[in-house]
Amino acid sequence: MSAMALRSLNLPGxxxxxxxxxxxxxxxxxxxxxxxxIQMYTLEKGNQSPCAVVMTAVEARRLGNILTGAIIExxxxxxxxxxxxxxDLRVTIHTFFVPASVTGKTIEDLQIRTxxxxxxxxxxxxxxxxxxxxxxxxxxxxxxxLVIGESDQIIKFEREIMVE
Amino acid sequence: MEGFIIALFVCLxxxxxxxxxxxxAIPFYIIAGVILGKAGLGIVRSDEISQFxxxxxxxxxxxxxxxxxxxxxxxxxxxxxxxxxxIGLTVDMGIGFAAAYxxxxxxxxxxxxxxxxxxxxxAIIITSLIENRKxxxxxxxxxxxxxxxxxxxxxxxxxxxSASDQxxxxxxxxxxLALAVIYAISYYGKEFLVSILERDxxxxxxxxxxxxxxxxxxxxxxxxxxxxMVIALGAAFATTDPNAFEQHARPFRDVFMVMFFVxxxxxxxxxxxxxxxxxxxxCTLAILSKLVSGMLIGLVIHGSALSGLEIWAxxxxxxxxSIALAVLYGSPIIATTIAAMVIVTSIVGSFTAKYxxxxxxxxxxxxxxxxxxxxxxxxx
Numbered sequence: 060m061s062a063m064a065l066r067s068l069n070l071p072g073x074x075x076x077x078x079x080x081x082x083x084x085x086x087x088x089x090x091x092x093x094x095x096x097i098q099m100y101t102l103e104k105g106n107q108s109p110c111a112v113v114m115t116a117v118e119a120r121r122l123g124n125i126l127t128g129a130i131i132e133x134x135x136x137x138x139x140x141x142x143x144x145x146x147d148l149r150v151t152i153h154t155f156f157v158p159a160s161v162t163g164k165t166i167e168d169l170q171i172r173t174x175x176x177x178x179x180x181x182x183x184x185x186x187x188x189x190x191x192x193x194x195x196x197x198x199x200x201x202x203x204x205l206v207i208g209e210s211d212q213i214i215k216f217e218r219e220i221m222v223e
Numbered sequence: 224m225e226g227f228i229i230a231l232f233v234c235l236x237x238x239x240x241x242x243x244x245x246x247x248a249i250p251f252y253i254i255a256g257v258i259l260g261k262a263g264l265g266i267v268r269s270d271e272i273s274q275f276x277x278x279x280x281x282x283x284x285x286x287x288x289x290x291x292x293x294x295x296x297x298x299x300x301x302x303x304x305x306x307x308x309x310i311g312l313t314v315d316m317g318i319g320f321a322a323a324y325x326x327x328x329x330x331x332x333x334x335x336x337x338x339x340x341x342x343x344x345x346a347i348i349i350t351s352l353i354e355n356r357k358x359x360x361x362x363x364x365x366x367x368x369x370x371x372x373x374x375x376x377x378x379x380x381x382x383x384x385s386a387s388d389q390x391x392x393x394x395x396x397x398x399x400l401a402l403a404v405i406y407a408i409s410y411y412g413k414e415f416l417v418s419i420l421e422r423d424x425x426x427x428x429x430x431x432x433x434x435x436x437x438x439x440x441x442x443x444x445x446x447x448x449x450x451x452m453v454i455a456l457g458a459a460f461a462t463t464d465p466n467a468f469e470q471h472a473r474p475f476r477d478v479f480m481v482m483f484f485v486x487x488x489x490x491x492x493x494x495x496x497x498x499x500x501x502x503x504x505x506c507t508l509a510i511l512s513k514l515v516s517g518m519l520i521g522l523v524i525h526g527s528a529l530s531g532l533e534i535w536a537x538x539x540x541x542x543x544x545s546i547a548l549a550v551l552y553g554s555p556i557i558a559t560t561i562a563a564m565v566i567v568t569s570i571v572g573s574f575t576a577k578y579x580x581x582x583x584x585x586x587x588x589x590x591x592x593x594x595x596x597x598x599x600x601x602x603x
Contacts, residue, residue, distance in 0.1 A: 071292075073367060092358075096353075109359045
């Protein structure tokens with residue numbers, strides 16, 4: 060990762076610029092402008108004029124999710140965050156809609172942490188968010204759970220807990 | 224008061240039109256002011272209320288400039304800022320000053336005209352770089368640093384102009400004391416300031432507004448220029464949480480600046496005996512002199528005349544700072560001259576900025592075609 064040339068620069072009045080030079084010599088520049096939009100420029104090696112797109116913050120986040128290879132389905136989103144400073148620590152956050160087999164059971168009953176290592180950090184119920192649900196928290200039909208862990212733990216969680 | 228509301232309404236309509244056409248609104252505000260005011264229909268008159276709003280506009284413009292003025296970053300890469308900046312300063316200020324002096328202005332007037340002639344509009348330039356999607360070009364960074372340098376020069380110009388009629392030693396001591404107080408407050412009170420800015424009620428915005436006004440009125444009381452003190456306040460606050468301050472100061476700046484431009488237009492008086500051929504010469508030179516400085520900057524920094532052309536195309540616009548100088552130190556004749564220059568350069572400049580890539584492509588294609596057509600032995 061450290062070989063990749065990433066340059067960040069704060070331009071007075073404009074915003075923050077990030078520039079990545081790829082191994083093949085292409086350049087990608089991203090500007091978070093003060094106007095709130097995000098501009099992405101791509102410049103092919105040896106070319107003079109870059110291509111530019113303008114995105115809103117939401118669009119940019121979606122693009123970011125796609126680039127990390129994480130979006131699986133439109134309603135079940137997953138985000139992988141890599142902290143390159145912490146010896147490349149990668150954490151995945153995944154949303155799951157709880158199946159019928161789980162409804163009525165508590166987090167303690169399911170032994171989620173001991174079985175899978177993943178942690179439920181939030182549950183979305185009827186458009187309300189319950190952050191950090193206690194072990195005694197019981198699932199209902201229609202709940203969406205936000206699970207955090209390493210990607211292996213998330214896969215384990217999907218196989219062992221989210222069984223139909 | 225009715226005139227004031229008419230002016231506001233006209234500005235709103237003009238702002239919508241200019242956004243729709245994506246050209247800068249500043250020249251339209253001034254033109255609207257000229258048409259509504261003294262020189263035109265005479266519907267809107269400058270009164271105490273409008274003067275208050277205009278001076279607010281100036282204060283918040285300068286406060287904002289101070290917030291953006293991150294001295295540590297300028298010190299961190301001085302070569303970038305200095306090379307382009309110094310070329311621009313000598314060429315443009317030189318041409319502007321010389322032209323004004325030769326055209327019959329006094330030394331002092333020529334200095335003000337030269338300064339207004341030199342300083343470009345950071346607001347228009349940055350907006351057009353973003354809107355025309357030119358941020359990635361190598362020239363964009365150079366342009367941004369040149370505008371930062373111009374901000375620094377503006378501070379020096381303001382200091383020189385306001386120091387000229389005072390006891391210099393007392394003046395410097397007073398300014399140094401005021402600066403020390405402002406910096407001490409933002410250094411020792413940093414946690415307090417940040418905690419105020421983090422609140423989600425009306426306190427942050429009220430605090431920002433009050434801080435600017437108190438600074439200005441204390442400066443007036445001490446008889447030191449409030450313009451400089453407000454810039455210093457911005458620069459000092461920038462060491463705490465500049466983004467929060469920008470967010471809270473932006474609404475004030477946006478509204479008051481419009482008033483500032485309109486009522487600048489309103490006060491313009493053609494009866495003051497303006498020589499229109501002089502104005503025309505200054506406007507033409509304002510465009511040409513940026514071509515010279517742009518070319519030099521392009522050749523020195525990027526080693527390319529095409530880069531120079533790009534820099535020129537983006538840096539023609541004069542705007543808010545030129546008008547600020549006219550408002551603060553200009554006679555009616557100077558104000559009219561600068562108003563015309565701002566209107567002409569900002570309209571011409573917005574078109575050159577928009578179509579510079581076409582221009583560039585045209586030149587490249589033509590030279591390529593010439594190279595292809597070139598037959599060294601055809602004459603035999």
